[in-house]
Amino acid sequence: METLRKRYKRIERNISQTQSEDVFQLLMNALSECFDPHTNYFSPKSFDDFKIRMSQSLEGIGARLMTENEYTKVVEIVPGGPADKSNDLHPNDRIIGVGQGVDGEIVDVIGWRIDDVVQLIRGKKSTIVRLVVLRAGDPEDAAPDTVVLVRDKIKLEDQSAKGDTLHIRHEGREYVFGVIDIPSFYADFDAIRAGDPDYKSTTRDVQKIISDFRRQGRIDGLIIDLRGNGGGFLSEAIELTGLFIDRGPVVQVRETSGKVGVEWDNRPGVFYDGPLAVLVDRVSASASEIFAAAIQDYRRGIIIGSQTFGKGTVQRPIDLNRIPLLRRTGQRMGQVKITTAKFYRISGRSTQNVGVIPDLAFPSRYDYMDIGENTRPNALSYDAIDSVRHEVYGQLRRIIPVLIRRHQARLEKDPRYQEYLEELKEYQKARENGRISLNEAERRREREKSRQTEKSAAVNRPAAASDSAGSARSDSFHQRRLKDLLVQESGHVLADYLTLIGQN
Known part of the structure; x- marks a missing residue:
């Protein structure tokens, strides 16, 4: 009491x-x-x-x-x-x-x-x-x-992109993969305008991490983890895509007037041209979807995980203090963020409501939640426009069906994956039940069971304010990566890919 x-x-x-x-x-x-x-x-x-x-x-x-x-x-x-x-x-x-x-x-x-x-x-x-x-x-x-x-x-380094290496043994051979966790698409525009050469941005941080991987020794492939990434600056999604392609269109933007513009990566050369996997989940949204969709349309990498959020709209912030009548009050009035456009993949399809469908599916507890743009009242509808001519890289289109078969066969034999599926079934059952017992002993049993499920499932999702309210991540990035089943499986998928292209 x-x-x-x-x-x-x-x-x-x-x-x-x-x-x-x-x-x-x-x-x-x-x-x-x-x-x-x-x-x-x-x-x-x-x-x-x-x-x-x-x-x-x-x-x-x-x-x-x-x-x-x-x-x-x-x-x-x-x-x-x-x-x-x-x-x-x-x-x-x-x-x-x-x-x-x-x-x-x-x-x-x-x-x-x-x-x-x-x-x-x-x-x-x-x-x-x-x-x-x-x-x-x-x-x-x-x-x-x-x-x-x-x-x-x-x-705020702890909320920035982080890198680590994943070591796995696959079919008798040792592989080393770089893993980069990107929590958002950020950029310090105040520092950029001030001419600070050391300004922070997602793309610059990822470049530094990849360069660190190279200094430490060769990596066999790269895993970009966008799970839980709700988006950020459109410009950063375009810049980041440019690290993996050699010039070309990244995303199309249609204004309310109907005018369609194409956002390009104009930098020559490819910063990283090796095997690439991108991890997504139902919470990956907006700029995350732009990046993942571009990588998928170029066939530059393998998208792994679950269907993304489906936010295909663009917002523009308006500082209310720029309005003369409000500026004269002498008080800060805040900002309004207004939807002004929709973005489309270079294939012409929108991600609005449908998101990005991964090449290789991996279930998540988010699948049983009312999450996604299509659950939001008054969300704009899906549509499509003309595609933009773009290059298609490598042999992925032909290899992906083989990767899917190997991925499914491997998971069927993995006891950790079977345990994970059981946890998802229990979670689904608990949500559908919709009742909580008022019997103390029964309630304690339910709570302990839920706690154990949560503890086990926590390794399969990414972690979530300085002079800010909030708390630090409780577990180290490295330790979480070692326990993360999807990251481990992504390493095996890339190893399969390397084996298959080596046979051709």
Whole structure:
């Protein structure tokens, strides 16, 4: 009962902290989604968070924060940031006050919403922020410390593309494959406009990772993991595709006027020309689908996984402060993201509602969920336009049927895969049941069974805010890759491909 009482108390506190900005955003999005699921309003705070996610950088102190009871607790220190370099702020410290500059008034932040505390702590590079901190383990009446930090630019490396190598034995031979996990298609356009030569982007990070693979030694193939990648900047999807093809069209865009434009990769040469697999799932959307579709249409790589989300629309952000009438208020008004176009594959087909269908299917628990553009009310319909002339690479069209047969035969004999299928059946059964027992003993058994299923299934999906609310990934990238059944199977598929082209 005490646990339940605390939960309701926390819910009550969260509701009482709702601000007019939150209500306005909720109302505007309820209205806009009556016409289109991807036309949205961002409040100023929501837009700041969105911008950080899309640029993978921010200006602040380099600490991940969360709310615990009435306190803002430090969860993690971002390596290389001001907090890390000062060695004055540590995980589990509690921030109870924030002051600006050398002598600005300290604002008591006990009981504040986490996003409001974050807004106080973030600020322009080279400015000073003072934090009043209760150290980890100290009682509430202990004397706090004051930590003085100089804000700096923080690169969110843990949310950027990551690389690792996968070693497998296939038909008596050892293979080494590079694996690159891409959580989103990001680019720091502020840094680009400022002329920063070290700006972050998905394509630059992937290039660096592939170069690192080459320095470490030859890799036999490359696996690009887009599972859970909800998209990002269209320009980055085009740039990334350009690493694997030698010039050519990547995607078509049709405006509301009906005019169709073609987005091209204009860079000569291919950065990586070896065997390629792209992993997708039902949550892979938008820019992920553009990349996967282009790789599939060029027959440049093998698409493995499940049907993607099916978001084939393009949005354009509009800063409301650019409107003279609103600018005169002197307040930040936020942004509106409006659907202005649809994109089409170079084959002429749209991904809208249908997504990208993989060459080799691998089931997922997402298959049993109401996920995807075709489940969204008021989503635009599927259609098609004329194709664009493009090159077709290699022998994949002829080899894929053989790869499918070998893939299916291998999985039928894999006890881990059979166990995974059983877990999916249990998950499907639980969802269809739609009931929860009120018998305590039965409920405990159900919960333990669900926990074990979740623990086992977690290895087959990718992991999911600095000076931000949130938590770090609990398991290392390398360890998750070693346990990931789909990544392992993708390695065997590429090994099959290498064997088959070697026979021709």
